[in-house]
Amino acid sequence: MKPFSRADRVGELIQQVVSEILTRNIRDPRLKMATITGVKMSKDLRNAKIYFAVSGGSEKVDGALLGFNSAMGYIKRVLAGELELRYMPELKFYYDKSFDYGAHIDALLKSLNAEDGKDHSPFETE
Structure with missing residues (x-):
């Protein structure tokens, strides 16, 4: 049995190419x-959900979504040349909320430490 499915490998390639497009061309x-x-990626490789993160609040997220939608044609053209697939997947961009959630949990933990007045780090010396 293969450790990764074809959809996983194509998804990783799409992530790499779109990241390069963002840093070099857009x-x-x-x-x-x-x-x-x-x-x-869907199992049939027809749909790709691309998750992104951006700092700066909901205004930046909305702006980034508009930016991705306006650059969709260019991104698809570059991807088509790199992927060598029979069908170009339909691209949808989604904001990745996991970073916000992690920052929220970190803030909660820090507030608990501040209320307790103790540092509960694993390297505490006595």
Whole structure:
């Protein structure tokens, strides 16, 4: 049995190529700080959910979504040349909320430490 499915491998390739496109070719200021965090492919390779992260609040997220939608044609053209698939997958961009959730949990833990007045680090010396 193969350790990764074809959909996983194609998703990783899409993530790599779209990340390179963002850093080298796209000049849209709305996408300047966007980072591709993952790609989920359908098993038939027809749909790709591309997850991104951007700092700066909901206004930046909305701007990045608009930027990705305006650059969709260019991204698809470059991907088509790299992927060598029979069908070009339909691309959908989604904001990855996991970073916000992690920051929220970190803030909660820090507030608990501040309320307790103790540092519960594993390297505490007595």
